[in-house]
Amino acid sequence: MRIGLVGFGVGGRLFHLPYLQAATEWELAGVVARSPQRVAELAAEAPGVPAFASLDAIIDAGVDAVVITTPPATRRELVLRALQRGVHVVADKPFAPDAATARELIAAADRAGRTLTVFHNRRWDTDLVTLRSVLDSGRLGRVWRADFALEQDDRSVLAQGPDEGLLRDLGAHVVDQLAQLFGPVARVDAHLDWVGAGDARVDVGFVLGLHHAGGVHSSVSSSKGARREDRRMIVYGREGNYESHMSDVQVEQLRAGLRPATDADAWGVEAPERWGVLHDGSGPTPIPSLRGDYTEFYRDLHRAIATGTPPAVRLSEALHTVAVLDAARESAISGTRVEVAATPGS
Template identity: 65%
Template sequence: MRIGLVGYGAGGRLFHLPYIQAAAEWRIAGVVTRSPARRAQLVEEAPGVPAFDSLDDLLDAGVDAVVTSTPPGTRRELVLRALARGAHVVADKPFAPHLSGARELADAARAAGRVLTVFQNRRWDTDLVTLRGALESGALGTPWRAELVLDQDDPGTLESGPDDGLLRDLGAHVVDQAIQLFGPVARFDGHLDWLDVDGGRVDVGFALGLHHGSGVYSAVSASKLGRRSERRMVVYGSEGSYASRMHDVQFDRIMAGERPAAAAQWGVEREERWGVLSTAAGERRVPSAAGDYSAFYRGLHAALAEGAPLPVRLDEALHTIAVLDAARESDARGRSIEVETA
């Protein structure tokens, strides 16, 4: 099947193209970018893949699906246009700034009879995949509560538009991770860190309390201005606890110039950074599972070609947006918020 990529900034170059290239089920039909510098990078990184000036030019060339990897403010129009012209669509997260906008895009996909899904790639982070395996093994017993931290010392990548902010950036990832582990959120407590930027306010950090319908409580947080980088996952259960501080191993290897299509092994953490499972039997290190974002694209192909479940269902993406809306409302009102059904 043919897939096209709209946008060739950091997202398109580092988080989409390498993993599409690693999924042999797809043929890359082209990339939309007008930048001469990025077109030169495309020639180097994907020889033979054509560059197009616009989404319509790409669609005219013939594609089964398109990936939108452009700034959030441009996403709505691109998704609607691609759906209207008969393409399936993968949208970067968050695929809309609010639940009302997300529902509009979901309705458009249903009306067009096309698939709309969201690139929640961090479901395939090495640390999350390893943690999921530990939970599924039953070694922790009944999970009670969890802490998920995703701090990045990266203030230069904060976006400060009216529909931007860290909650819609890293928050869309870490909230989705918690929901994948422990199920939908019923009630929510949120605190956002605010900064005045260019005459407006933007959230630059957050600490969120998710009360899952399953009974698990998860505390998730992130910052890009704390001058620290940390990935931490801790889960407490009736039989013990699990804790990990793995690196962002896939991103590290991409930045080192490696690519999953050419790697014998991908997304595995070094042994000295494996997570630790603590139970009555003592402590033991849990071997790293293999994280691989290309699993999203392989799963998408299976869904479109074979009717398999989507790797990220639209109802799941809508629920994540509903939780992010609840976070802003909780912060503004200073109290717990019931999460609206998506």
């Protein structure tokens, strides 16, 4: 199948192109990149892959699917247009600014009879797939609560505006991760760190308390610009706890010049000194890193389209994540605990 990439900023270059190149099930038909700088970067990263000036132009060239990875404010219009043109669509996160818009996009996909999914690639983070293996082993017993953090000292990407914000950005990823691990979220307590005012007001940090319907409580914090780096996953259960401080290893490898298509043996595996540790009745046990690989998102998408089955990231799950983020914003503004609106399939 042929796929087109719409947008070639940091997300397109780092989080999509390398994995599309590694997913041999797909032929990359082209990239929508208009500025001379982006076109030059495309030529360097993917020699021979053509640049197109618009979504319609790349669809006219013949594609089965497109990936929309442009800024959030442009995403709704492009997703709707691609579905109208009859191609399958991957929408980058945040899927939508609110649940009402998410439902609009889902309805458009239903009318078009095309697959629409959301790039929740961090389900294939190295630390998350390793944690999932620990939970599946049952060694923690009944899980009570979890503590996640994604603190980043990076002020270069703090875009301001009503469609921006760290909650919609990293928050979308980590809420999806926690809902995958512990089930749907029923209630939210939230605090947001704000900068700016008026239309330029934006959240640059958050703390969420998520009350999962199954009884687990998870807390997650994130910040950008607070001069702190911390990545942690701690899960507490009846029989012990598991603590991980792994790095964002796939991104580090990309920035070091490695690629999943050419460095498969080393790809997505954390160094032993950063392995997570399980504490149970037998004492502390380092848990070897499993392999994380975002390429699996695109392999799964190909299987779903080829077989007519839902992709791994289902629209009901993506809608639930947006509903949780809606509840979090309402909680932070009102200072109260907020119930999460019911979503189909959640």
